[in-house]
Amino acid sequence: MRLRLRSSLLGVALLAGALAPVATAGVACAASSAALVVSTGGDNYTYCVELGGSSVNGIQLIQRAGSQHGLQYKLGYGGNAVCMLANVGASGHDCFGEHPYFWGYWRGNGSGGWTWSGTGASNVTVNAGDVNGWSWGTGDSGSSHPAPPSTTYDSVCATAPGPSPKPDKPERDNSPGSTPAGSGSPGGDSGDSIATQGSPGAKDQKVADNTGTGKSAGGKEAKGKQGGKQKDGEGYEIAVPSPSPGATTGASSNPAGATAEDPPAPVAAFVALGLTAALGALGAVLVRRRRRVGES
Amino acid sequence: MHQGAWLLWALSGGLVAITTTNPFYLLPLLGIAWVVHAAHARPGPQARSFRIFLIFGALTICTRTALVLFLPDIQWGNIVEAAMEGLRLAVLLTVFGAYNTVSDPFGVLRLSPRRWHEPALAASLALSIAPRTIAAVSTVREAQRLRGIEVRRWRSLPALAVPVLETGMEEAVVLAESMDARGHGRGRRTRYRPERWGREATFVSIACVFAVGVAGAALLRNDPSLALSAFPVTWPAVAPVMLVAIVGLSVPAWLSLGDQTRASR
Numbered sequence: 382m383r384l385r386l387r388s389s390l391l392g393v394a395l396l397a398g399a400l401a402p403v404a405t406a407g408v409a410c411a412a413s414s415a416a417l418v419v420s421t422g423g424d425n426y427t428y429c430v431e432l433g434g435s436s437v438n439g440i441q442l443i444q445r446a447g448s449q450h451g452l453q454y455k456l457g458y459g460g461n462a463v464c465m466l467a468n469v470g471a472s473g474h475d476c477f478g479e480h481p482y483f484w485g486y487w488r489g490n491g492s493g494g495w496t497w498s499g500t501g502a503s504n505v506t507v508n509a510g511d512v513n514g515w516s517w518g519t520g521d522s523g524s525s526h527p528a529p530p531s532t533t534y535d536s537v538c539a540t541a542p543g544p545s546p547k548p549d550k551p552e553r554d555n556s557p558g559s560t561p562a563g564s565g566s567p568g569g570d571s572g573d574s575i576a577t578q579g580s581p582g583a584k585d586q587k588v589a590d591n592t593g594t595g596k597s598a599g600g601k602e603a604k605g606k607q608g609g610k611q612k613d614g615e616g617y618e619i620a621v622p623s624p625s626p627g628a629t630t631g632a633s634s635n636p637a638g639a640t641a642e643d644p645p646a647p648v649a650a651f652v653a654l655g656l657t658a659a660l661g662a663l664g665a666v667l668v669r670r671r672r673r674v675g676e677s
Numbered sequence: 678m679h680q681g682a683w684l685l686w687a688l689s690g691g692l693v694a695i696t697t698t699n700p701f702y703l704l705p706l707l708g709i710a711w712v713v714h715a716a717h718a719r720p721g722p723q724a725r726s727f728r729i730f731l732i733f734g735a736l737t738i739c740t741r742t743a744l745v746l747f748l749p750d751i752q753w754g755n756i757v758e759a760a761m762e763g764l765r766l767a768v769l770l771t772v773f774g775a776y777n778t779v780s781d782p783f784g785v786l787r788l789s790p791r792r793w794h795e796p797a798l799a800a801s802l803a804l805s806i807a808p809r810t811i812a813a814v815s816t817v818r819e820a821q822r823l824r825g826i827e828v829r830r831w832r833s834l835p836a837l838a839v840p841v842l843e844t845g846m847e848e849a850v851v852l853a854e855s856m857d858a859r860g861h862g863r864g865r866r867t868r869y870r871p872e873r874w875g876r877e878a879t880f881v882s883i884a885c886v887f888a889v890g891v892a893g894a895a896l897l898r899n900d901p902s903l904a905l906s907a908f909p910v911t912w913p914a915v916a917p918v919m920l921v922a923i924v925g926l927s928v929p930a931w932l933s934l935g936d937q938t939r940a941s942r
Binding site (some may be wrong): 444447454455456457460471472474475478647649650652653654656657658659660661663667668671 | 705716903904920934
């Protein structure tokens with residue numbers, strides 16, 4: 382009897398699991414998602430991130446936005462510090478190489494406003510319906526650091542599958558770089574079909590389409606940002622670590638053209654590995670020769 | 678080759694190794710340490726110390742990676758990052774191991790200025806402790822075997838440890854006494870068999886300065902290729918200049934190749 386009850390419960394659970402995508406398709410971002418705002422100082426990107434029912438911290442929220450929506454990011458210090466978001470920030474080996482500029486962590490207060498987070502993002506639990514914000518700027522307190530623009534959960538994760546996709550970048554359209562598509566997810570390099578492949582589940586596609594993240598990410602390709610200085614909205618300049626001449630840069634340098642830039646890295650890697658093998662072989666030959674000389 | 682050039686080589690190799698966690702820089706460096714050891718290791722039991730340093734290096738990687746497995750929520754990035762940091766330490770150890778087998782433990786001592794004789798003595802004793810201990814172990818075991826004492830792995834450890842420690846102590850004392858007797862640290866300095874700074878030493882030091890310069894410049898420039906990006910895990914880039922600089926550190930091995938062909942003619 383008990384066994385049967387348990388198996389029927391299991392059946393219900395399975396059924397619920399099967400229906401879940403349908404449910405989220407109907408009411409996008411219903412209960413199991415959180416909003417993420419990335420403010421580079423000039424551009425704002427908003428992401429409705431599916432939490433999938435599991436417990437997530439502030440860092441994992443970024444990683445999920447990366448895999449679901451192709452947000453470019455780079456973390457440091459064992460994955461506890463944010464070095465780069467949306468191609469803004471430090472992409473070198475030093476996570477705080479752009480100091481005093483850094484990514485400030487804010488938490489939404491539920492009514493569109495922001496409070497400066499006193500704890501690190503990896504120690505903050507993000508629940509469904511929460512809003513997290515990251516803003517690029519100077520100042521190490523809530524009073525001196527620029528806060529992201531006022532954002533509510535509902536404005537990011539629109540509840541009804543409305544016909545009007547909300548643009549991601551309300552301030553400027555033709556900003557250089559920072560299209561948050563790219564190498565974060567294998568399939569999210571360009572085009573409107575972001576988060577169709579490589580994302581954890583097919584239902585994420587609905588989420589992306591409803592919020593319109595895919596539109597901005599794929600529609601306008603970033604051009605002319607191959608390093609050097611990037612003029613920012615407020616007039617200050619952010620030094621973007623430029624690919625050194627002749628050096629092949631990693632996938633993180635160019636969000637839109639990441640796939641075009643990728644191949645050189647493996648080639649150089651093969652050169653390095655071939656070199657290692659050659660040196661190893663040479664060493665073995667030398668050792669053998671010395672041994673022969675020693676015997677004779 | 679001049680002992681100073683070897684010291685410079687080991688320092689440069691170590692410095693380049695600690696600036697990076699990029700496996701495509703570290704692995705060639707490992708190969709270079711191996712080639713230089715293979716080309717220049719001085720004959721004798723201390724040549725075995727290279728292998729022991731290699732084993733220690735492998736243990737370092739394993740330990741560093743294993744420690745991460747105790748983290749609460751572990752990701753791929755953590756493992757990759759830890760493994761690369763372990764690799765960096767392993768390369769450092771291997772370079773040091775190669776230096777131990779190619780250099781004369783007390784040749785460095787002669788380079789030191791007179792007034793720093795005593796700290797230099799201590800430093801050279803400390804630097805050479807591994808090859809000297811390994812040499813002592815093999816001598817003692819050989820002696821035990823010749824006397825018909827059964828040599829077992831763990832049982833004979835105390836019987837082995839005492840003479841080995843004694844040998845190390847004795848060597849240090851004898852060295853200090855002999856240096857004193859020859860007038861080191863007393864203002865007079867022997868002219869007996871002065872070490873010559875040859876052309877090879879010049880080549881090697883140029884390569885070393887170049888390697889350290891390139892690595893230092895990359896560090897100051899905040900070169901992304903120096904560190905492996907672990908979150909998310911991506912293929913690290915490779916800067917050709919850096920690779921050239923690292924390969925330059927293999928110059929000692931090539932120089933000896935020339936010597937060997939000349940000798941065989």
